[in-house]
Amino acid sequence: MSTEEQPLLAAVALHKAYGATPALDGASLAIRAGEVVAVMGPSGSGKSTLLHCLAGIVRPDAGAVRYRDRELSAMPDAERSALRRGEFGFVFQFGQLVPELTCLENVALPLRLAGVRRREAERRAAEWLARLEVTDVAGQRPGGVSGGQGQRVAVARALVTAPRVIFADEPTGALDSLNGEQVMRLLTGAAREAGAAVVLVTHEPRVAAYADREIVVRDGRTRETVLADR
């Protein structure tokens, strides 16, 4: 396998249980750079646990997560946190924006945490708000904007650090069809332009249709159906 074919991020035979309840039972997948992959499956199938393991938020009980040449599952916590801040971006179902900060400050926050000076961080944040078509909410706090606008701000925040991988967990779960569609169009469009891979956890087929391919998780195991004439 050449370097180009090496996956950017890979999970190999992941096992994870919460108490006596198994969440992952041998889940494996590989994601290439710049690829948008939908992880689908019914509620409780283990898809969110899989995302959390891939992102280094949860440590698997067994199996390995590899990001480029490094084994995430074996890294010390501080190193994993640094990797998450520098290389990964996150979008959750409910934006999880900091309520005390303005939308602009929310988007600038990851840059500020990485040591970027305020003026520069806010300049770049403003660019991303424009790219996500929500310039008009820059000065508002998250409590005062609509769900769709809040999610676009969250997408801008995920992209502002130019991450290599964006993890999106049900990013449109709290939105109506039209807003959900706009968020998906902007999220995948911006990620593709930036060359970032996207791991998109969703149970909605119309959302999954924005991905390049889908992986189905059922009972903690991954299944990928590759059709013959692809």
Place this chain on the structure above:
Amino acid sequence: MSIGQTFLGLLEASPRHGYELKRVYDERFGQGRPLHYGQVYSTLARLLKSGLVSVDGVEPGAGPERKRYAITEAGVTDVRRWLAQPEKPDAYLQNTLYAKVVLGLLTGRDAADILDVQRAEHLRLMRTLTRRKADGDLADQLICDFALFHLEADLRWLELTAARLDQLATTLASTTPAPQAGPAAAQAGPAAPQGGPPAAQAGTAARRGGSTGREVSA
């Protein structure tokens, strides 16, 4: 989709020549499958015969057909009735998939595979439509959305069915008629089939009956 009623709707908007009707129809509703001229003129002949359109004028020209068609009052009534009437939802795909799942279970195959392959095919089409939407105008987007929502409904059914496969297998087994249901079965006796695939017990039991699918779907 009814070509005749679509023509009537277009003619209600304004009188047109046959070739013009074809061009507008193909552009708006053709979806890559243009009408044949034969279809256009046979449809117009039918509408003319039933008094729904009339010839509004004939122009001299090189082509074989230079008639301009206009809608009649009866035609307008027909369009109004057609637009007010809901279309029958198409349930044939589900019927086919349902039959495949039941037959999969009855023959001891992995019915989840049937559903997985169908899901992958549905999602492949949904990806194509989503890309087409991104490149298209508002009309394209609305037409693609219609298809996407319908495909999504199919997928919900696939998911629900996948979650109920065990239940379905049990139901198939429990609703299987006893062997004496038919004269041939009575003669054959209650022996289990031999040499078949390693079917799940439910599937094997269900395979012994002939009318399982009918009973479950009733």
